[in-house]
Amino acid sequence: MVNNSAFLGTFKVFHSVLHNFSKAFYKNPFVLARVGARSARMSSSPIKNATIGKVFVQHYNPVSGQQEWEMQDEDYDYSKEVASSAYADMLHDDERNQLYYDAIRKAVATLRARGDSVRVLDIGTGTGLLSMMALQCGADHITACESFEPMACCAEKVLVANGFAEKVQVIHKRSTELVLGEDLPERANLLVAELFDTELIGEGAISTYEHARLHLLTEDALLVPSGALVYAQVVSSDLLASTNVPYYNRPPHSSHLNLPSWLAECPGSISVHDLQLSQLDPSHFTAVSEPLCMFKFDWSGRDIPLSTTDTVHVSFLSRLDKSLECHAVFMWWHLIMDQDQDIVLSCAPTWAERDSSLAWRDHWMQAVYHLPRPFIPLTAHSSSKPLILTAARDDYSMWFSLSHGTTDVRPPAPHCSCGQHLVNPRTRLAQLSDIHRLNFLSRVLDAALALPRTMAWLVLGDASNVLLIGRLASHANVQHVYVHETIRQNRRLLLDFLELNALKEHVTLLPEDLSKISVAAVKHKIGVVFAEPHFNSSLLPWHNVRLSSLLSECSHLLPPSYASVQPHSSKSSPSDQRPQELSSSETNGRNVSEDVPSNLTNPTDFESNSFVxxxxxxxxxxxxxxxxxxxxxxxxxxxxxxxAMLLxxxxxxxxxxxxxxxxxxxxxxxxxxxxxxxxxxxxxxxxxxxxxxxxxxxxxxxxxxxxxxxxxxxxxxxxxxxxxxxxxxxxxxxxxxxxxxxxxxxxxxxxxxxxxxxxxxxxxxxxxxxxxxxxxxxxxxxxxxxxxxxxxxxxxxxxxxxxxxxxxxxxxxxxxxxxxxxxxxxxxxxxxxxxxxxxxxxxxxxxxxxxxxxxxxxx
The missing domain is CATH 2.70.160.11 (Hnrnp arginine n-methyltransferase1)
Incomplete structure (x- = not known):
């Protein structure tokens, strides 16, 4: 459903946009791509061709790293939003649908028992499903609002198809824009809505419900759902810590290198880390606490006011069989669908309720909140000291902290100070600490460094592992390391790392545009071009072939092939022959030198022979x-x-x-x-x-x-x-x-x-x-x-x-x-x-x- 929150002031608008943008970036870069494309179109308007009913839209090609124009239909924005929407996921949630239906039926019956007519307001109606449920249950009048124009039109078509067009009024507005007496004939006494995300309040549910209470509902109105409970569980998990702590695990042969202290002092990002926790193997985490109820919400605001901020402290004792550190908090929530709290929708992971039949949902998952460092260590078989889990929230976000003893302090919201959480997705942070990946890359470096010659290296990519760069820079067989890193926060980390380890003289940070670098600026012959590869612009695995584009840009900086400087002699022995470069017509566009065996006395031989x-x-x-x-x-x-060898x-x-x-x-x-x-x-x-x-x-x-x-x-x-x-x-x-x-x-x-x-x-x-x-x-x-x-x-x-x-x-x-x-x-x-x-x-x-x-x- 579409967010209908009341944005009270410029700050809240900025907060909501930034919060949801960061959530999209961390969870699904596909969403980020659409957000980014929309932003690009806002800053650079599409060029319209009225004669063919098309527009030329600028989009980013992650492979080339360039902005490109392509022709699209005039309704391109709506088309992309609808085609990639997750409405269907929600509509396929049969348990959710049935629980809403049961709660609406019960609410209508309660109002009838009072002798009241049933006047329904459906906020964010989507397809109109909840409105039709209310009609079938006997509602007298229904007003449905939907601000996303394609969905509002769709709801009207759905109502026509089901014979309800005359009984439901669809208003193409946000609920916060509805005018009593104009859009609504009178205040509603039944509110049905679905305004929730994985974080429960991330789509502005609090301000939306509060606005409805003040301006659109009767004092005794019933709400479906009526409330919610938020649960949290403290866990220890090296796996999850590695998705939040840069360089949580180190590659081999890097113990002599130090990381800047400010990297460890960063509290991380406020962005929620949403996961399908049911798929997290129990061997990858240890529960430190039982699930603890942290927040209670009454969407009517009658029993529990809908405040914009709240802080809760819950004490617990932990009994552990092993010593460990507390890394994170798992979070999920329950929706209380009716006033009597008899109908409950659970978003708990299957292992939390020991029920493998719990409904699958992707629109409402579970979340991980990473605890700030330093992590609290716990000793095995020691439970005398209570721990305090503190949960804090504002209108849109939640965050957690853990402490010993008693506390009444509201922890500050975590905001990244190191820059790594702002520019790199969690998958990249995880790669930087993935022990299997680190061992693999170390083996690659070992093989290349074992070659009997001293060479300079060129490292390409975003957020390249600084510990690997440090290892190269300090190795006797490496003349110099040239690094291409375009992201400011990553450049800062690399420069501070090099200064801390006295390696600045051994590493050169190249300008962003490789094609404009003069050959004279590269004073050492580059023997190896290395990339993991990773680019933050890559949405799909093969987008990292952007490496090929960068290689073309910097080809003038690389030494020519042996074939181009040493003419092939028919009298030379096989062991002395070098692979020759053939024209594209002869190779169908493929460099056959990478398929021809030769000796291992130069980098190209190492690369090509291995590929045979x-x-x-x-x-x-x-x-x-x-x-x-x-x-x-x-x-x-x-x-x-x-x-040069390409790796x-x-x-x-x-x-x-x-x-x-x-x-x-x-x-x-x-x-x-x-x-x-x-x-x-x-x-x-x-x-x-x-x-x-x-x-x-x-x-x-x-x-x-x-x-x-x-x-x-x-x-x-x-x-x-x-x-x-x-x-x-x-x-x-x-x-x-x-x-x-x-x-x-x-x-x-x-x-x-x-x-x-x-x-x-x-x-x-x-x-x-x-x-x-x-x-x-x-x-x-x-x-x-x-x-x-x-x-x-x-x-x-x-x-x-x-x-x-x-x-x-x-x-x-x-x-x-x-x-x-x-x-x-x-x-x-x-x-x-x-x-x-x-x-x-x-x-x-x-x-x-x-x-x-x-x-x-x-x-």
Whole structure:
């Protein structure tokens, strides 16, 4: 539902925008991209072409790092908002819908028992579902308000389809803009609304309810829901601490390096860290307290005033079997749906209530609040001293602190002082402390540093690990380190780190525009170009191929290839031969030097020879009739010709059809809910999706259980010596699904089948749905690979997939899931087709499930 909060003053407007912007950035960069695109259009108006009814809209290409123009429909803003909305997720929440229905029915009956007419106000009506529930329960008059114009129009269409158009008045305004006597004939005595987010109050519920109480409702009005309870649980978790504390874990060989003290003094960000806590393995945290009730809300404001601030202190004793530190607080809430508190909606994780049947929700998740440092240490078997958990809030946010003994102090809201939490997403903070990733990168550095020559290094990327840079700068085999870092806060950290460790003379921080750096400014011959790679602008794993663009920008700073300075001699021995650079027409746009073995006396040999052996390791399963190819390719310029070693040298793009337990719901049609026809909403979403292609959006898949429908398939491998922007390529392939193997696999377990089946009756036929596609990138460093996808690539068919939790994967969710076990399709081959179009740095995907006799499309 749309936020209808009363913004009282400029500060609150700024606070709300900043708060929700930061939440979007930390949880889902896809949302941030849309917010950022909207901001760009506000500052630079679209150019309209009246003759064709189109507008030219500026958007950011994360691969090229440039602003680009593209032609869109005039209603582009609304189209994108609706197509990517999560309204469907909420409407698919059957438990939520039923509890609202039950509470509305009870409230209407209570008002009838009083002898009152039932006058309903529905704030943020969305599709109009709650208004229709109230009508069915016997309400006399309903006013519904909705400020988001496409949804307000949709609600009117839904009401017409259900025969309620004359009984519900839809006002296209925020509730705070409603005028009594003009928009509402009189004060309402029943308020129904859904104004909540993961943080409960983050969408302005407090100010919205307070405004309604003062201006729109009778003194004895009933509210659905009527209140809420907020629960918190103190935990110890090194895993979660690593998502908030920069450099919580150190890479090997870095113990001699020191980090600036101000980095440890930062309290972190006020931005909530929302997670599907049900998917957090119990081995990754230790509960320090039981769930504690911290805040109580009465949305009517009668029993508990709706204050703009509040502070609560709760004392508890902890009994632990081991010594540990307190890192974070888990938070979730319950909605009290009725005045008698008989109808309760719980957002607790499944393990908190020991109930695996709790409804899945993505619109209301659980949250993690990171405690400020220094962390409080606790000793095993010691419980004599009470701990005090303090919860504080304002209109929009909550925060927590932990202390020993008694306290009545309101802790200040945490605001990042180090800059790392402001500019880097939590996934990047987690990568900086991921021990597996750090060990991997250390092995890569070890192999390169072992080469028998002294070289300068060039490090590219955002938020590069300063401890790795420090290790390079202090190594005897490294002449000098050049670093390209464009983000001011990250540059500050690096400069302070270098000064603290007396390494400033060994490292040069390059200007932002690499193409304008003179060759004379680089005084050392660069032998290695290294990147993790990571760019904060990257929304999807393959967006980090921006590295290729940076390589093109700085190619004049790199030494030429041996082939270009040492003509090949036919008399030379094989061990003396250097790989030659061939023209793009001879190689179809690929640098064959990376496939030709040679000796290991220079960096290029190390890089290319390793990839010959690695090509065997990349033996990913292919389909029985694989047709992967590269057709119609255009390469406008030659590959980068340099003797410098590139780490990584290439990236491979992988795809896998999957069956999600629940994530598919956020894009699936609603059809009917609680007996009401919502096809008008489905049609609006379908229209918005027209022309947008098959959206592949970023999601942290470790939070969303899914099962593989086949072994992972590599779509293509892109070599970073080649230009990627300004190139047009086409790749496609297919894989036949082994339906018999799937039928006997974990993916078809009876309990899971029942969960997915639309027909949940006892005699329903078992079904397994193809409802999503996962896409990811693997980065190849010599003979080692770091994957942004599954933790294991083998023997995945029919099994639950474990994903890399420090990055987002790309996901395409089918609008219409396809049944794989339906008797109607028994004996019919099911072939999954995938296609990738690469044009000017933009990756466009198409997916299709073909059945041998009907050739039906997945969409």
């Amino acid at each position: 052996s690695r090509s065997v390791d990349l033996n990913f399963p292919t389909s029985k009739s694989l047709e992967s190819h590269c057709a119609g390719n255009t390469v406008p310029s030659l590959p980068i010709s340099t003797s 990584p040298a290439c990236v491979s793009i992988h795809v896998m059809a999957v069956s999600f337990d629940d994530l598919w719901k956020i894009r699936a049609p609603c059809r009917q809910r609680c007996g009401f026809d919502l096809t008008a909403f489905d049609e609006m979403v379908d229209l918005a999706r027209t022309g947008t292609g098959e959206v592949v959006e970023p999601q942290p898949l470790w939070e969303y259980p899914c099962y593989s429908l086949h072994e992972p398939v590599m779509i293509t491998k892109l070599y970073l010596r080649e230009p990627i922007c300004g190139v047009q390529r086409h790749f496609k392939g297919n894989v036949e699904l082994d339906v018999d193997a799937l039928r006997a696999s974990d993916a078809a377990r009876p309990d899971r089948i029942k969960r997915q089946a639309r027909d949940k009756s006892a005699d329903a036929q078992p079904e397994l749905y193809f409802n999503g596609v996962a896409v990811w990138a693997d980065w190849h460093f010599a003979d080692q690979t770091i994957s942004t996808g599954p933790l294991a690539h083998d023997h995945l068919t029919g099994r639950k997939v474990a994903w890399n939790a420090t990055c987002h994967q790309g996901v395409h969710l089918l609008r219409h899931p396809r049944s794989l076990l339906s008797p109607a399709t028994s004996g019919i081959s099911k072939i999954f087709h995938y296609c990738l179009d690469l044009k000017d740095g933009n990756f466009s995907f198409k997916f299709q499930l073909e059945e041998e006799r009907c050739n039906a499309s997945s969409e």
